[in-house]
Amino acid sequence: MPKLEVQSLRVTLGRNEILKGVSASFEEGEIVVLLGQSGCGKTTLLRSIAGLEQPASGRIAINGVAVFDSERGIDVPTERRNLGLVFQSYALWPHKTVQENVAYGLKLRKFPPAEIEAKVAKVLAGIGLDGKGDRYPHQLSGGQQQRVALARSMVYGPPVILLDEPLSNLDAKLREEARIWIRSLIKNLGLSAIFVTHDQVEALAIADRVVLMESGLIAQTGSPQELYAQPASLFAAEFMGANNNVKARAQPARDGFASLSIGSSQLEGRVQGAVGGAEGTAVIRVEAVALVEQPGPNTLAAELEDALYLGGKWELVFRIGDTRIRAFQPTRPVEGRHLLHFPREAVWFFPA
Amino acid sequence: MSRKLRIALILATALFVLAPILLIGWQSVQSDAFFKPNARLSLAAFRFVLEDPDFYSSLWNSVQISVGMTLIAVPLGSLLAYLLVRTDVPGAQWIEPFVLVPMFISSLVLAFGYVVSAGPVGFLSLAAKSLFGAVPWTLYSKPSIIIIAGLVHVPHVFLYVSTALRGLGSDVEEAARVSGASPLRVAMDVSLPMVLPSMLFCTVLMLFLGIELFGLPLVLGEPQGLSVLATYLFKLTNLFGTPAYHLLAAVAMLIVAMTLPLVWLQRRMMQDADRYVAVKGKGAPRRRLSLGRWRWVASGVIVAWLVVSVVVPVGAVVLRSMLKTWGEGVPLAGNFTLQHFMGVFEFPNLKRGMVNTTLLATVGAALSVAVYTAVNLAAHRWRSRWATLLDYLVLLPRAMPGLVAGLAIFWLFLFVGVLSPLRQTLLAIWVAYTLVWLGYGMRLVSGPLLQIGPELEEAGRVAGASAGLVSRDVTLPLVKAGLFSAWALMFITYVKEYSTAVYLLGPGTEVLGSLMVSLWDTGAIDTIAALSTLNIFMIGVGVLLLARFGKVSHA
Numbered sequence: 001m002p003k004l005e006v007q008s009l010r011v012t013l014g015r016n017e018i019l020k021g022v023s024a025s026f027e028e029g030e031i032v033v034l035l036g037q038s039g040c041g042k043t044t045l046l047r048s049i050a051g052l053e054q055p056a057s058g059r060i061a062i063n064g065v066a067v068f069d070s071e072r073g074i075d076v077p078t079e080r081r082n083l084g085l086v087f088q089s090y091a092l093w094p095h096k097t098v099q100e101n102v103a104y105g106l107k108l109r110k111f112p113p114a115e116i117e118a119k120v121a122k123v124l125a126g127i128g129l130d131g132k133g134d135r136y137p138h139q140l141s142g143g144q145q146q147r148v149a150l151a152r153s154m155v156y157g158p159p160v161i162l163l164d165e166p167l168s169n170l171d172a173k174l175r176e177e178a179r180i181w182i183r184s185l186i187k188n189l190g191l192s193a194i195f196v197t198h199d200q201v202e203a204l205a206i207a208d209r210v211v212l213m214e215s216g217l218i219a220q221t222g223s224p225q226e227l228y229a230q231p232a233s234l235f236a237a238e239f240m241g242a243n244n245n246v247k248a249r250a251q252p253a254r255d256g257f258a259s260l261s262i263g264s265s266q267l268e269g270r271v272q273g274a275v276g277g278a279e280g281t282a283v284i285r286v287e288a289v290a291l292v293e294q295p296g297p298n299t300l301a302a303e304l305e306d307a308l309y310l311g312g313k314w315e316l317v318f319r320i321g322d323t324r325i326r327a328f329q330p331t332r333p334v335e336g337r338h339l340l341h342f343p344r345e346a347v348w349f350f351p352a
Numbered sequence: 353m354s355r356k357l358r359i360a361l362i363l364a365t366a367l368f369v370l371a372p373i374l375l376i377g378w379q380s381v382q383s384d385a386f387f388k389p390n391a392r393l394s395l396a397a398f399r400f401v402l403e404d405p406d407f408y409s410s411l412w413n414s415v416q417i418s419v420g421m422t423l424i425a426v427p428l429g430s431l432l433a434y435l436l437v438r439t440d441v442p443g444a445q446w447i448e449p450f451v452l453v454p455m456f457i458s459s460l461v462l463a464f465g466y467v468v469s470a471g472p473v474g475f476l477s478l479a480a481k482s483l484f485g486a487v488p489w490t491l492y493s494k495p496s497i498i499i500i501a502g503l504v505h506v507p508h509v510f511l512y513v514s515t516a517l518r519g520l521g522s523d524v525e526e527a528a529r530v531s532g533a534s535p536l537r538v539a540m541d542v543s544l545p546m547v548l549p550s551m552l553f554c555t556v557l558m559l560f561l562g563i564e565l566f567g568l569p570l571v572l573g574e575p576q577g578l579s580v581l582a583t584y585l586f587k588l589t590n591l592f593g594t595p596a597y598h599l600l601a602a603v604a605m606l607i608v609a610m611t612l613p614l615v616w617l618q619r620r621m622m623q624d625a626d627r628y629v630a631v632k633g634k635g636a637p638r639r640r641l642s643l644g645r646w647r648w649v650a651s652g653v654i655v656a657w658l659v660v661s662v663v664v665p666v667g668a669v670v671l672r673s674m675l676k677t678w679g680e681g682v683p684l685a686g687n688f689t690l691q692h693f694m695g696v697f698e699f700p701n702l703k704r705g706m707v708n709t710t711l712l713a714t715v716g717a718a719l720s721v722a723v724y725t726a727v728n729l730a731a732h733r734w735r736s737r738w739a740t741l742l743d744y745l746v747l748l749p750r751a752m753p754g755l756v757a758g759l760a761i762f763w764l765f766l767f768v769g770v771l772s773p774l775r776q777t778l779l780a781i782w783v784a785y786t787l788v789w790l791g792y793g794m795r796l797v798s799g800p801l802l803q804i805g806p807e808l809e810e811a812g813r814v815a816g817a818s819a820g821l822v823s824r825d826v827t828l829p830l831v832k833a834g835l836f837s838a839w840a841l842m843f844i845t846y847v848k849e850y851s852t853a854v855y856l857l858g859p860g861t862e863v864l865g866s867l868m869v870s871l872w873d874t875g876a877i878d879t880i881a882a883l884s885t886l887n888i889f890m891i892g893v894g895v896l897l898l899a900r901f902g903k904v905s906h907a
Binding site: 078 | 805807808810811812813814815816817818819821826827829830
């Protein structure tokens with residue numbers, strides 16, 4: 001039985017349909033990342049699960065018990081869903097100390113004071129904030145506040161904790177450290193978590209499973225590797241990674257592969273997604289483009305146009321006819337003509 | 353707060369707001385007092401009023417005064433705001449706190465201040481007379497009322513326009529400077545258009561306050577028989593010896609018919625203005641515009657305004673309260689006394705007035721803030737038709753001038769069986785005050801409430817607290833400071849208030865304001881000056897409280 005289940009959930013705001021019938025299930029002990037651009041509905045989905053948004057229809061069940069069911073008229077109020085939620089702004093109560101912030105959920109659950117103290121001390125030690133219980137939130141750094149918010153959401157042992165872009169207020173360095181320890185903390189405690197982010201790198205790093213959302217619908221679900229290596233749609237392919245996108249025209253496909261005309265050049269590529277017309281877009285991950293010495297299949301001559309140093313590697317801009325192609329390379333090649341190889345598994349054609 | 357409690361509170365507010373206005377509405381279409389057996393449905397009251405030439409002259413005076421004071425207050429207030437916020441006028445940070453003073457002092461007290469300074473035997477008038485042989489001005493006249501009303505309403509405009517100017521990032525102005533515009537061009541082409549919504553809002557606010565004007569025309573107009581709508585209503589009481597309830601109600605309805613659209617318009621404009629502010633620039637550290645030689649002139653203009661609208665009336669009324677007597681040829685030296693203040697504490701009604709005013713301003717204001725907070729919480733972060741209903745409900749009392757609301761509450765306490773034993777108690781006054789200032793108080797409280805990030809409350813819900821517990825444990829502790837400063841502002845407001853308590857005045861319900869109104873009829877200027885001084889002193893206490901607890905908010 002899934003820990004949390006969402007079935008054909010619809011949320012409307014005025015005339016806008018934010019969620020257009022989303023179904024997903026979340027397994028025990030799994031970290032699922034809801035990934036998508038701003039406005040795709042990922043935060044709305046999270047807030048609907050928490051009971052902070054009122055869906056128009058659908059069903060949400062935690063541990064098999066419905067907390068929202070439009071058909072049966074069930075709508076359990078937020079406070080009785082027993083979930084943990086980490087807000088993007090942390091939402092630490094400024095008038096309560098760290099200790100009081102974390103203890104609040106336990107107090108509401110009528111734990112005896114001694115037990116509350118012990119539990120809070122333990123969780124604060126777990127996040128490296130032991131001895132800071134009597135501080136107020138504004139006396140902590142951003143990273144510390146973020147950890148208090150996490151402690152507050154998990155101290156009473158909710159079946160699922162929800163995290164709404166919890167790292168977006170940290171600066172880049174801190175964010176990379178935080179995603180490592182958040183993941184290990186959740187994994188060590190064996191918690192189930194739903195993590196919302198718009199950052200694909202963060203999503204791939206932290207997730208057991210990624211749910212990619214696009215304008216109120218789920219575009220693709222799968223492991224981070226599946227999403228990156230086998231995007232099901234042009235949207236999924238473009239959303240992940242750094243890409244070369246070029247207009248292409250495909251010959252009829254054989255065994256999933258087809259010959260593509262890109263400008264005056266020809267490339268072999270894999271036809272992805274639904275069957276469509278001959279016109280479409282070819283997507284090639286930047287890191288898949290290789291500089292080679294020898295001519296061969298799927299290898300084209302290109303003029304080096306520009307080179308940008310990224311620190312540790314170079315981003316090269318080539319020109320083939322009217323088409324620009326980017327590639328990564330550890331060193332800067334000489335000016336002039338070069339040969340670029342495009343592995344045919346890495347050239348994805350999406351019919352328009 | 354549970355849904356049931358929310359709805360109950362909103363319904364209670366609806367009853368509280370609608371009962372008085374409906375009672376007045378019902379009374380206005382009766383042929384006689386509504387409780388009399390021979391009262392029938394009739395338009396006789398409206399017919400009488402609409403055929404009364406005095407009504408038309410009062411209406412015409414109201415319109416003239418209200419337009420006139422708007423034409424003075426809006427440009428002057430905006431100019432003051434621009435000078436103090438945007439230019440290097442000398443002493444800006446010293447002058448600014450004083451600019452708001454006229455807003456805090458009751459306009460009735462200011463009117464008395466002008467009487468004792470510039471009236472026929474005022475300090476300044478007699479000084480001018482000994483210089484020029486005659487007084488070169490007439491205080492009891494329409495132009496005087498217009499000028500004084502205009503000057504004392506400058507702070508309202510200043511408050512709105514200066515807030516808008518502060519919200520305006522200096523980068524939008526700097527962008528214009530870089531593009532080649534001179535400072536004056538920047539002011540005209542960029543700053544002015546961006547604060548124009550605020551100025552338009554102030555224009556409507558001023559027209560509205562002008563229609564409501566009571567204290568100034570009562571003191572400065574009545575001696576010459578000059579009536580405005582509010583004083584016309586006030587005089588109707590005494591016109592026939594017995595109160596002409598249906599006539600009073602008809603006039604009240606006519607006044608509300610004029611003020612309600614203005615209130616509604618203000619609300620619309622306020623929403624638009626807020627939208628406008630959302631596109632403001634970034635608040636970069638701003639450089640003030642240099643006025644060069646003109647800065648001293650500008651400073652002089654501001655100081656002159658302060659002298660005329662604060663120093664002269666307040667100084668005069670305080671001075672007069674300490675003089676045994678005053679008139680032509682009376683020297684100041686050896687004339688000082690504190691006997692008028694002693695008198696206040698000897699007459700039982702005046703003493704009660706002091707005690708009652710203090711009680712209302714402290715306990716009463718705190719209770720009102722509690723009521724406003726409860727009603728606010730009822731609609732707080734609730735997307736529902738009920739919340740919208742409440743939004744519109746609180747507009748109604750704003751459209752009721754204090755005099756009208758006081759009258760309505762008086763009738764309610766007179767004729768609702770359970771309430772009638774309480775008519776001669778402070779409770780009646782408190783109910784009337786709370787009703788009259790409902791819209792203002794709701795805004796005072798909703799400001800801090802809306803500043804709390806919604807996620808702080810949501811975090812409480814997720815942690816397992818019901819809506820009621822979230823209000824108690826999260827929302828209220830966070831708005832505590834805001835509630836205290838709301839209380840300080842209500843303290844000042846209740847000390848100032850005079851028109852609402854006029855109809856409720858009786859043994860046990862005296863307050864300073866209504867006592868002064870009734871004393872003005874008898875011409876007891878010694879006592880009036882002493883009461884005014886005490887009133888100013890109490891306002892001073894309120895201002896100190898406010899300085900302690902927080903910042904001035906919009907009226």
